[in-house]
Amino acid sequence: MCIDDRTPKKDRSKSRRSESGMLKKPLPGLNDPEGDRVPEFLPSVVDAHVHLFPDNIFAAIWHWFDDFGWPIRYKMTSSEVITFLLSRGIDHIVGLHYAHKPGIAQKLNAYMAKLCRANSRVTGLATVMPGEENATDILKEAFQLGLAGVKLHSHVQCIDVSSNAMHDIYQICSEYNKPLLIHAGREPKSPGYPCDPHLLCSAEKMRQVIKSHPDLRICVPHLGADEFEAYQQMLEHYDNLWLDTTMTLANYLPLDYSPDLSRMRTDRIIFGTDFPSLPYAWDRELKRLCELGLSEDSLALILGENAKELYSIKDKHSALGEGQSAKRKAHSVKGKV
Secondary structure, three states: OOOOOOOOHHHHHHHOOOOOOOOOOOOOOOOOOOOOOOOOOOOOOEEEEEEOOOHHHHHHHHHHHHHHOOOOOOOOOHHHHHHHHHHOOOOEEEEEOOOOOOOOHHHHHHHHHHHHHHOOOEEEOEOOOOOOOOHHHHHHHHHHOOOOOEEEEHHHHOOOOOOHHHHHHHHHHHHOOOOEEEEOOOOOOOOOOOOOHHHHOOHHHHHHHHHHOOOOOEEEOHHHOOOHHHHHHHHHHOOOEEEEOOOOOOOOOOOOOOOOHHHOOHHHEEOOOOEOOOOOOOOHHHHHHHOOOOOHHHHHHHHHHHHHHHOOOOHHHOOOOHHHHHHHHHOOOOOOO
16 A cells, blocks of 8 residues: 655654554454456446556565555556456456656556557556646657556655646646546545645645636545445546446455445446455445445446446457356346346
């Protein structure tokens, strides 16, 4: 989740004094059983929150999680991640990464673009360090490489969404009609971050961004944790906001909140998992999503159709042939879980 080598050691101890937040101490791993594959009765499934990094950065992320997060169950390379999910019935992957310091975004974007060229069932997002030199040019180059949007992480990159550097990002995303996926919620907060997410992030700040940039499409992961109600209300008022479900359905994080997706705009909710950075089974949230009693139409939107719309994923990218698509549609979700 975070690689803090850009923060001098003398400053890190100060940033870690805060003991509030979901990750004030590392959480345990779970030994829950995993399924063999996506159930056949489900509609097309897009995992719209999958992390793909070069091996050395993955290794640093795993080290951070060992110290501050949770034990990662699936320590895989990017190619192994892609093979694992697609072989188990995930139809399409939205690949994400983030630049934890200036000067590495171009290489990361080239890496992501290469993964996407090698597999049409992977749609990748670009990244950049807001405020770094030539940030907008870095994103223009990434879009020319075929990347479908931008991924940022306020906690890792110490981003204030109301900063001038961020407005440059909003402008270039709007100009190129590319969505922005930004971890702008306050949680999960950890003392391992080089900044305090509760000072940087707020739903009200994001509301002002959404109002000020009506042509900018924004997705906030983790249903906006921990300001769930505020983000749910924003969904009702703004058509340029989406939320993804990542890790909020797993009954794992210490939340005083049980999401009721049936009361939200299901045309603006996107399924995502955070794979491979998970402490539990890869399909844990998929199983729980199927137990929520959603209508078949709502389930189809959340599991795949909303992500396809937001990230411009064409039907031809899906691995399902017409026969298997028809087979899935012929099955009812009710009573199948």
